Amino acid sequence: MTPANNGSAPVVSPADGYRRLREAIIGGRFQPNERLVEADLSEAFGIPRAVVRTALVRLEQEGLIEHERYRGARVRLVTEQEAIEILEARAALEALAARRAAARAGEAEQRKLAAILDRMRSALAETDLFLMSELNSQLHAEIIEMAGSATVSRLVSMLNSQIVRFQYRTILVPGRPESSLREHEAIVAGIAAHDQAGAAAAMTVHLSRVMEAVSTLSRLFGGR
Amino acid sequence: MTPANNGSAPVVSPADGYRRLREAIIGGRFQPNERLVEADLSEAFGIPRAVVRTALVRLEQEGLIEHERYRGARVRLVTEQEAIEILEARAALEALAARRAAARAGEAEQRKLAAILDRMRSALAETDLFLMSELNSQLHAEIIEMAGSATVSRLVSMLNSQIVRFQYRTILVPGRPESSLREHEAIVAGIAAHDQAGAAAAMTVHLSRVMEAVSTLSRLFGGR
DNA sequence: ATGAGCAAAATTGTTAACAATCTGTTGCAC
DNA sequence: GTGCAACAGATTGTTAACAATTTTGCTCAT
Secondary structure, three states, rough: OOOOOOOOOOOOHHHHHHHHHHHHHHOOOOOOEEEOOHHHHHHHOOOHHHHHHHHHHHHHHOOOOEOOOEEEEOOOOOHHHHHHHHHHHHHHHHHHHHHHHHOOOOHHHHHHHHHHHHHHHHHHOOOOOHHHHHHHHHHHHHHHHHHOHHHHHHHHHHHHHHHHHHHHOOHHHOOHHHHHHHHHHHHHHHHOOOOHHHHHHHHHHHHHHHHHHHHHHHHHHHHO | OOOOOOOOOOOOHHHHHHHHHHHHHOOOOOOOOOOOOHHHHHHOOOOOOOHHHHHHHHHHHEEEEEEEEOOEEEOOOHHHHHHHHHHHHHHHHHHHHHHHHHHHOOOOHHHHHHHHHHHHHHHHHHOHHHHHHHHHHHHHHHHHHHOOHHHHHHHHHHHHHHHHHHHHOOOOOOOHHHHHHHHHHHHHHHHHHHHHHHHHHHHHHHHHHHHHHHHHHHHHOOOO
């Protein structure tokens, strides 16, 4: 039985501090390159400095922040080129995930994928771009889950955390929502047919298009 | 100008503590599942407990140890199945690295690869298995370097650290040294020809064979 | 104005003592 | 003997003070 918080002060678990800081960074609550002063974070999040400290160590290992001795931590600025490099690695891993998902997929899981696709279609019909983006994440997460590889899960989530800021805007590229839907349909079709090579190839194509979309975006908005 | 160690007590840099602990774990100086008691490590390595502590945090994030609150850290035991899963991920990433290396390879780098292959051939002729293993690592490292992707480098080195103990014995499987050489030759040939798909495919084949070798090994020695 | 030099402030790193938690052991009831 | 509760020892987590280092701002000579 977990002791749980029996209702007095706002006690924060140590792993919790890490998660909250991580969310804040991923959620874009800091400017790229912004300094992360331990004392400030400690106060802002209401967690002791020691906890902030270990959270920063983990975040550095994860590649979300940079850290120089006696100079403190900064949110790591990911350039467009780097984002594409990261997407390339992610593509390699997610293609593997799609292959494994195609090999292992059961009835229930297939239905889940189909359901997400359905919701994507209606989101597209209503041009609800935010929902599209959300469902996109869900679909990828489900496929990775289906792959049943803790290693792939860990690595992809690491990579994703570094590029969310780039990615959630790709849906703004003209024509992208429609293409994205078609690409996802191809992936799911491959998995449903237990076509390992097909599913992997479809995933590779999809993520190549995402890379192109990222390039287009920064051409349009100048990396903003 | 780095202050450097001006000759008194054995001062350890904080990042150094992490590296030393990491080496020790990777080098197999602890039993799998062995408890890592902070005070003991602190004394054994002559580094303050706080440094041990942050090193352990990083090592956990890296997947080399497991950590439970108030229960301390243990060396993570990687099962054969997990090792293969990790090799699968590594294969996906190294195939990407080979592809990129084939695209970017310059003269000087080609010569490096050829030189390593040459040394592999003589090591094989003299049945110097240890050297074979060492050159194997060098070749892979060089290819990854050539790929010029910081992301791929980081991920592969993370994955490798978790499975070195499995991998360095694969060379003991009968016939493996000869096959390994041929597989590496195919990879290098692909890179030399700037054949991206060919190099990637050769790398995939190679690492599949390594996976098989790992399976064979644990069948022969029962995972010892 | 400009830049070197220096002192103060801000920030991170380290240490040691203490608190919280787990683990194993002992003694006791049955 | 078995099971259970209290206890002691070991170990990790937390805290606060202090040390080391960088950064900032100021003075002053040129």
